[in-house]
Amino acid sequence: MSDPAKIRFTARLLRPASPKGAAWTFLVLPASASARLPTRSMVSVDGTLEGRRFQATLEPDGQGSHWLKVGKALREAAGAAAGDTVALEIAPPAKEPEPRVPADLRKALAGAPHAREQWSSLTPLARRDWIHWIASAKKAETRDRRVANACSMLASGKRRACCFDRSGLYSKGLSAPEPAS
Structure with a gap:
């Protein structure tokens, strides 16, 4: 029996318009897949892309959905190329990963x-x-x-960074990259 917490979907791998010659690709989650996530803002996921495991933070696309940056190593391990439609399975992780501190x-x-x-x-x-x-x-x-x-x-005891719109819906400060044509 399949795990109901897992979200399965397909999406097309796109190249970003900039920077020119970028080695990474990205995909935008279908609205139906994104709607099953716990938040419209950044969300960590464990997943597979064409059966290859990954852990990532999905970014809000400013349209109520999310996008995923797919690095060259994961894309190549999955045997996929820009323009391909790939199968994904994602779910929030059992334990939230620690962010890299700059x-x-x-x-x-x-x-x-x-x-x-x-x-x-x-x-x-x-x-x-x-x-x-x-x-x-x-x-x-x-x-x-x-x-x-x-x-x-x-x-001084403050626990929250600020008052920014974590979803990008209102400020449009967050969005998926523009795809190359």
Whole structure:
């Protein structure tokens, strides 16, 4: 008998329009598959693509669905190419994976014991939101300011990064890449 928590679907692998010559591909989940996920915002999944296991964070596409970046290694292991329709099976993981902490934030937290203590008490999802808020800065000076502000806010007891729209539905700050033609 199949596991009802697993979401099965097919999707077409697309190349991003930029950067030119990108080695990765992406796919947009069908609305029916995305609707079965626990949130419209970023969501971690364990899955298979053409039978090859992967773990990833799906990104919101700003349209109420999600998209998945498919790296070259996974695509090649699955024997797939841009333009192919691939079979996927995904489900939220039993345990939320820890996000990779960027070097600048890691260094700032190392020098701020109260912020580091608060950071350690957060869930992986909350830490991912802080990292996303910092990484979404378009300019280096904005990112530097956000790292400093994050440490200050964490040290003062704040647990949530900010008030950004995690789904991209309202701010349009999140979206799937434009496919190459």
